[in-house]
Amino acid sequence: MNSEWSLQQTYFSAQEFRASEGLFTQGNGYLHIRGSLEEHLSDCPQNVEYRRKPTNVTAEKFPNITSRWGTFIAGFMGKHPILNSQIVNLPYVLGLKIFHDGEALDMVHCEIASYSRQLNLRNGVLSRSFVWRTVSGPIITVRFERFISSTHKGIVVQRLKLSSDEDTNIQVQGGIDADVRTNGYDCFSEVFMESAGSNKVYCKVKVDGYSMGILSELISDSGDWEYYQFSKKNGLASIFELKKAIEIVIEKRTELKKIGLEKEDFLADFELEDLYSLTYENLLEEHTKQWDLKWRDSDICIENDPVSQLAIRTSIYHLLRTEVLEKGVSIDAKGYAGEAYYGRYFWDTEIYILPFYIYTHPMSAQKLLDFRINTLDGAKENARKYGYSGARYPWQTDIHGRECCANWQYADHEIHVTADIVYAILHYSKAVKSSYLNEASELIIETGKYWLSRISWSENNSTANLLGVMGPDEYTLVSNNNAYTNRMVKLNLELSAHISKLTGKNNREIKMFEEVAQKLPIPRKGDLILQCDEFETFAEPEFDKYWQDRSKPFASQVSQERLYRTKCLKQADVLMMMYLFPNDFTNQEVKKAWDYYYPYTTHDSSLSLSIHGFIALRLRMHEKAWEIWRKVSMLDLDIKNGSAAEGIHIASCGATWQLAVFGFAGMKTSLETDILTFDPILPKQWKSMSFRINWKGQKVFVRLYHDVCKIKNLSNGNIQVNVSGARGKLNADQEAVFQYRPDVEIEALEEVTR
Amino acid sequence: MNSEWSLQQTYFSAQEFRASEGLFTQGNGYLHIRGSLEEHLSDCPQNVEYRRKPTNVTAEKFPNITSRWGTFIAGFMGKHPILNSQIVNLPYVLGLKIFHDGEALDMVHCEIASYSRQLNLRNGVLSRSFVWRTVSGPIITVRFERFISSTHKGIVVQRLKLSSDEDTNIQVQGGIDADVRTNGYDCFSEVFMESAGSNKVYCKVKVDGYSMGILSELISDSGDWEYYQFSKKNGLASIFELKKAIEIVIEKRTELKKIGLEKEDFLADFELEDLYSLTYENLLEEHTKQWDLKWRDSDICIENDPVSQLAIRTSIYHLLRTEVLEKGVSIDAKGYAGEAYYGRYFWDTEIYILPFYIYTHPMSAQKLLDFRINTLDGAKENARKYGYSGARYPWQTDIHGRECCANWQYADHEIHVTADIVYAILHYSKAVKSSYLNEASELIIETGKYWLSRISWSENNSTANLLGVMGPDEYTLVSNNNAYTNRMVKLNLELSAHISKLTGKNNREIKMFEEVAQKLPIPRKGDLILQCDEFETFAEPEFDKYWQDRSKPFASQVSQERLYRTKCLKQADVLMMMYLFPNDFTNQEVKKAWDYYYPYTTHDSSLSLSIHGFIALRLRMHEKAWEIWRKVSMLDLDIKNGSAAEGIHIASCGATWQLAVFGFAGMKTSLETDILTFDPILPKQWKSMSFRINWKGQKVFVRLYHDVCKIKNLSNGNIQVNVSGARGKLNADQEAVFQYRPDVEIEALEEVTR
Structure with a gap:
């Protein structure tokens, strides 16, 4: 074999x-x-x-x-x-x-x-x-x-x-x-x-x-x-x-x-x-x-690197294995391969796992989002329990949409999941089925209402603030204006306004959606995007002193209290936002954020490294990106460290796929562009990489080399393609070859302005 | 009867x-x-x-x-x-x-x-x-x-x-x-x-x-x-x-x-x-x-107000009932009258209960502090578990000094208890037995070492900050430089330095004790002492909207998440500090703090109102003080509301005693003065109030009227007395009568400067 x-x-x-x-x-x-x-x-x-x-x-x-x-x-x-x-x-x-x-x-x-x-x-x-x-x-x-x-x-x-x-x-x-x-x-x-x-x-x-x-x-x-x-x-x-x-x-x-x-x-x-x-x-x-x-629709072939080949196939295998068949369920954090996290559903599904299905098995992608629509009543009840309007999705949901997280710091404060779901719905609607926004309209509006009731106005009404929030970085307990959360909520509210307009809902609410979306601050200090208002007040984590055994998580070597009062990060937070909203930030801002946060990031969460892989690629830090790819793609294969003992890191499988397709192949998502676009940065270790993509219902086959990219249109209609700036149109069954530019070092990008 | x-x-x-x-x-x-x-x-x-x-x-x-x-x-x-x-x-x-x-x-x-x-x-x-x-x-x-x-x-x-x-x-x-x-x-x-x-x-x-x-x-x-x-x-x-x-x-x-x-x-x-x-x-x-x-040594007689009389006697009864007989135990939060709080020991003992014993049954007072000395090993182990030096007392201790609090936000972050204990030791040593500082010297130095390892220096070393702290107000989750905690820690460190000098400990450490004590900030904005660095960033609690039923705690009507992100207070925090360190603050600052915090304070904790009673007296808000006295002293007598169902609020019994003696009788503690001093503000509802006090081993009997104060020296030696500025010396068995000044309204105090 x-x-x-x-x-x-x-x-x-x-x-x-x-x-x-x-x-x-x-x-x-x-x-x-x-x-x-x-x-x-x-x-x-x-x-x-x-x-x-x-x-x-x-x-x-x-x-x-x-x-x-x-x-x-x-x-x-x-x-x-x-x-x-x-x-x-x-x-x-x-x-x-x-x-x-x-x-x-x-x-x-x-x-x-x-x-x-x-x-x-x-x-x-x-x-x-x-x-x-x-x-x-x-x-x-x-x-x-x-x-x-x-x-x-x-x-x-x-x-x-x-x-x-x-x-x-x-x-x-x-x-x-x-x-x-x-x-x-x-x-x-x-x-x-x-x-x-x-x-x-x-x-x-x-x-x-x-x-x-x-x-x-x-x-x-x-x-x-x-x-x-x-x-x-x-x-x-x-x-x-x-x-x-x-x-x-x-x-x-x-x-x-x-x-x-x-x-x-x-x-x-x-x-x-x-x-x-x-x-x-x-x-x-x-x-x-x-x-x-x-x-057939989801394999990725890598030439000249059997380790990566096996790793990406293992990730895809588990994604295919967990592909949802029936209504009313989603994919749990351990990919139905263990008891950890109690088989509950997290934001992992929407942000890490969903893109694989969107671009390979779009109908399965919709099932994951349908699950959220089906549990909207649970989300409404959850908002009500906390004293808010609208719908607020649980941090750890069961099949009924009930909050199951016994740790209040996550259940109460890690609220971004609600906006993450709306982000995912927008992604799916742009990539597969624009009418899905109508199917999800109640969800989109109800989540918007939740945010309206969750914000606190500044004294002069100049900013709408989200206070007492835990962002993706769970080593910051609660903070004000978590950048990631605020940016996600801004998208949520903009979509709420958009949908409200379409459905002719009340104007006052639309105005509120828009105003709050506009007035949610993204904290910054010059070019540095701050994770939250108070990030700079936290203490230095002193890793050299307290994190002696780097083979084990930082959290296993210090008290939770130290995590909460220092600048250590469990996972990407600002960088995560920059990955999901790439056009919001200049390379200079991204570089600044990398330089500031990377030394503080423990990657204690398996959701962290992959995101750093993308940012490293954006910043043309090839070796760092490759080092990250190796770790991320091999995570569950690391039998010696028992990584998969309690189940599969299924979000990491999705992230591995994203790092391959969105990262190395440089494919832009439907959130960024309407035209199938690649900006490849193939690892030098690979001879080629090939895969199929379903782009707005049309299938294409892509084979990437270091200098050329071959794309074949497998569908019946024409499709426009953009490879590193070179545009082309492929008729049905047509194959084309694109030359693409050599890598550009980050230094060369310094002149880019916002 | x-x-x-x-x-x-x-x-x-x-x-x-x-x-x-x-x-x-x-x-x-x-x-x-x-x-x-x-x-x-x-x-x-x-x-x-x-x-x-x-x-x-x-x-x-x-x-x-x-x-x-x-x-x-x-x-x-x-x-x-x-x-x-x-x-x-x-x-x-x-x-x-x-x-x-x-x-x-x-x-x-x-x-x-x-x-x-x-x-x-x-x-x-x-x-x-x-x-x-x-x-x-x-x-x-x-x-x-x-x-x-x-x-x-x-x-x-x-x-x-x-x-x-x-x-x-x-x-x-x-x-x-x-x-x-x-x-x-x-x-x-x-x-x-x-x-x-x-x-x-x-x-x-x-x-x-x-x-x-x-x-x-x-x-x-x-x-x-x-x-x-x-x-x-x-x-x-x-x-x-x-x-x-x-x-x-x-x-x-x-x-x-x-x-x-x-x-x-x-x-x-x-x-x-x-x-x-x-x-x-x-x-x-x-x-x-x-x-x-x-x-005999602890009764308080109140003329003309049977309700207050019964209330104060009920409090004293429970304090006498719980008076510790044996080594190795303390007084639990429910006064051994119920299962709530699991029979564990809190800071309530040192701050709320201890003064009663110090001034009526000093030997019992020492047993409570001996308990802390006896559990020093537990406190060292607790510091070590959190990755710190020295000794850190548990938030909820058992008889071995182990942390028993299952709620990490208190166990991890509500660290003031350690300094509260040192405050109490200093109080006892000044009031009863100066040599007790020697008996407690290891505790005093080890707790100081803990604080040295717990602080975070600012970038230019201008301030030593305590980050990620929960103060007495448990509705603020974690914050930086909680004023109460910092002030207590300052006292702790000053005493650590003092004791270290006496015992000839190393000079570098003494210097550190002194430097950190000096550089712990008390956050302020003009005359307003801030509860913590970030207090002003919290949202308004909107009590009118969310606290509809004022007969029930605010916390029972909103989610914990709302408590944590708004300015609502569970109990006195800055005012608590002003009560325990009265000479640190001008009346103007106290008034400012009252005006700012009182409207935000829910008094959901039974430890809150009594402290406001003292501050109201200091600010000559007689009616407010009386209203508070009624509530505080009647707390467990309120059978209809089931207040004592799960046990006695024994800290509130201690606070009732303090409000009577330190409040209405205006007695200064040994922390403030070496001379037995009264500055009485008798409620107009009372004809007289009389009680015995043990002042540095000498017993005196005090009877207060609205204009005169009779003091009888029950001991064998001379004793100096100061009543509202009038000084006198009483020989053995001698009784003297002091006239004292009429009340001064707060407005008249505005000229007092810091």
Whole structure:
């Protein structure tokens, strides 16, 4: 298998395993399962009861355990005893335990050789093979393979192949384990289990208003399956004769199906029953075809740098895996690959993840925004609770739009998410569907009303101030006139005014929208944009003194109190604004901001570095940009540091895509231009970079070299293109080659004025 | 009974009962028990399991229940599952249930007449009598009486008298109920119960490293006591013949005794066993004598205003009740009369409560400060945890000096407590024992070191700033250079320098103490002292719009976020500083501060109004001062508003005393003067006010009228006195009369310059 399409492991490491479970998560947008072992590990109980204190979200503490199961259905949430609601870690359905002569197969305790595990990014198939030198003699070759069907939404398909170097017997158990806690809490108010025929088992868990029904089927040519059930586990067990060098094959198919509590659960309703005529190969084939379609519009090819190639494909794989299928859900902060952040939705979706979908799978992009429109009532209720008008989106939302963040500093003060959503709606409407502004009109106006009630006028009414705000940089507790927030709100209000005019709403309010938009200050001191009014009053962070171990976050080495009273930044804030509003600022201002804030920025948030990558490119700091690219794109691949242990940094996947397309390829977004525009700055390490883009409904294929850019129009109509100032028009199917200017150093840009 | 010495109730009200339980708390400095009913109420389970979220301390939510038991031993703390440690609500030992013909005595469900309950403040005896018209006919007169012995530390003594208008039988049960939760949590890891002889029962509960042994004895002339035990309750029951008009008497005596887990609990070790020869009357007599001694040095007599008289005596009663007996404990925020604030210790002790003891019971005052010296190691550990040198006292301390506050905004940022302690030490050393500075020298130097590591220098080193601080006003989240904190820290550092010089510590550090003390800014704008650097940037609180119901706290009507971004104050902050450092500020500055801050102050904290009372007196705003006195002194007496439901506002008791003595009597503290000085401003509603004061070891008796002040020297030596500028010297036993000047209106003070 091509290593540019595959995540591979050639050894089993208990230390690294949990990170690989996160990284190897499979899914189809609906059902997601972490890359755990079919046979599991001993000494890894998944039912440990614990409760995390709702302290700092940044520094959540998880029990140190080698393997952590994770089976999630997008949007299937239950109660958390302290923290309102959280995603539910469902019963583990992948279990296939193997016993030989009383010895249980176990990667830690058995003698294992020729270990190999790989996740095929092209179709999301996870396979593992190894040789098991059993205690009693026979050498057994084991091959696991599994995928979550991309054509049958709740279904996971598994195959196990076994062979031996001598005749022997082997026992296989396959079933469902419902003794699973979510963040240390048992979400299941009831667990019901029963046999469902000769080769099927059934389990139903009750969670708040719903149940999840799980039907598992075991398929084998030989063997007699016998039902077992104890505690909260059930399944089927059978003994198989293994004839020397003759492989036996066992399949397991499982379906998870949400059932309303009122409804009876008829097994006949399960789709699994309809698939009996399809072989494993049939199912795999249709599954792979579906993945081919997903990749067709979204792959990025990089020549001459297999590391970057694999990294960008890994990011895209997870973005494709989490692509939302159904109404009423979004993409959670850990990409449905872990329990961290409780499966809730953040601004990450709109700002970091959305652009990938806008320019590759626009219909999926809309689903993410529809989620916000659907939860507008929750946002209105949230505004009301805080004593404001209009609609204010929660910092951490559940599927109902309720605030779920237990840390008031974020929930109360990190209000930019509301404006971020409007920014994203504007982006989508410009890129894909201008009529979407009408669909979102109530949201746009209601959020505008919220801002009107949230501002404080200065004494002479010369400025409208947002006081007591936390910006993206969560290491500044509350401040006045956070530049990022104010700029976002300005956009929000301008759009509120625009939409109000179209819908003929009251003039007084329109005037207010416009006036406040105009009077929101962006604090500055000469050319330096200030993160907030009081930024300069904060103390120096003294990193040399307090941040001794740079391999660990700054926040893990100092008290929160120090974070809050010093100039240290968790993540880009002013630079973030400059990335999202590039035309508002001169290069000189950007340079000034970089020079001032970069030394203060800890990048303790995974959302930080990527943004610095863009700014470095804008400032033509190629080496810095490349260094950042390496770190950002490799984040979850860093198995040794356990980066993906609690899930995928899905926002970082989106940022990796943006850094490739908006950064290196220099593509301008629809917010900046109506004409497909590239201003490429290809890394010298790459020979070429190619990808497809959906530009306002038209698809183009782009291949970039260091001096030329080839663009092919894949659509039926004409399309205008601008590459570093050279404009052209491509007819349907036409390909054109553009020369582009060499890099310009930042020094040469100093004459640019505002 | 004189109503100026007694809290009386003439009816039973379920609505008001919980507040009266708090207000009627009895205690002897060691053991404290809320004023609950001996027979209890039905439908009031005390074992409800719940867990409060560690959200805003200000707005704690308690289950709405008619009666809440509370049995506390000072400093006997156990674990809370989320919040580190808390005081333990011990088993209820007062139980005396009465049954007639199957009918249980119950204040809510039975027909009760001639109800009367009173707490005798002079000796802390709580008595209740009423007539019970039983369902089956007999009219039974019931008289309960009880006190917590002031001469036998763990012992509570009860008496029950019963009589009937016709011959009948009655059953009485008396025992121990260990099915009690503390803040909804079961602190007892083990409950052991047994019979302990014919008329005694024993119970032992295990809490962390200790056990509490409880021995109860029932004494009666007739009746046979039978042991019962079920669940976590045990006791003795007996049936008594009630002959018409012949009263029977039942006594119950209980001892609570702390037992190390290693130790066996020998019942013979219980003091209770030694009291068998003493009658109820004997015990009451020695108890009352002890209380007489307590009152002798601390009573305040007010002529012509029984309301104020009862109010000040109620405050003094609770201060005397909570007077610390043993090493290693202090006085918790609710005066051991409820579970709120988890029985932890705050700055309330040093700033609000301590002065009462300094000037009436100086040895008890020292115990409170000794507690801080004893927990210096905890404070050092706390500084270290935050990354600082020296010692930093916790915002909410347990008996080990550990931070127990689960709300980081207070724990991390409300740092003034450390300097408050040093202020109190200085106060005590000047008033009572100058050598105490030596005893506290390590504390004084270590706290100074903490401040050196906590400050941030301005760029040119012209100011040493304390950034990210919460002052006494908890509605300002964090701010720079909180005036109150900076002023306190200045005192702390000056004393650190002074002590360092005496002990010959290193010169560089002394220089730093002095330099930082000098360079801590008190922010100001002309004559207006600013609460903090940024105070003027906050928004207007718009009380008219958002604080519609002034009978409830502002905080209960708006979100915390609004509190944090507006100018609203929870309590006095700049005015608090002006009260504690009166000579630092001119009347003009004080007036300016009052005019500016008073309209912004919500007094949501019970610590606020009293301070405004002093300032109003300083500014000769007599009516305002009187209005404040009424509110402050009546706070816990306000049964209708349930003020004392969760315990006594013991800091407010201390403030009431201060407002009387430092306010109306105008006594200057030892921090201000070495000569006993009064500058009286007696309310026109009073004819006279008299009290004893311990001035530097000498006792004087003071009686104030509107124009003259009589002072009698009760000590053996001479004492100098100054009354409104008139100086005199009193020999031993000498009494003198001073005329003092009429009030001067604030307008007349305008010429005073700084």
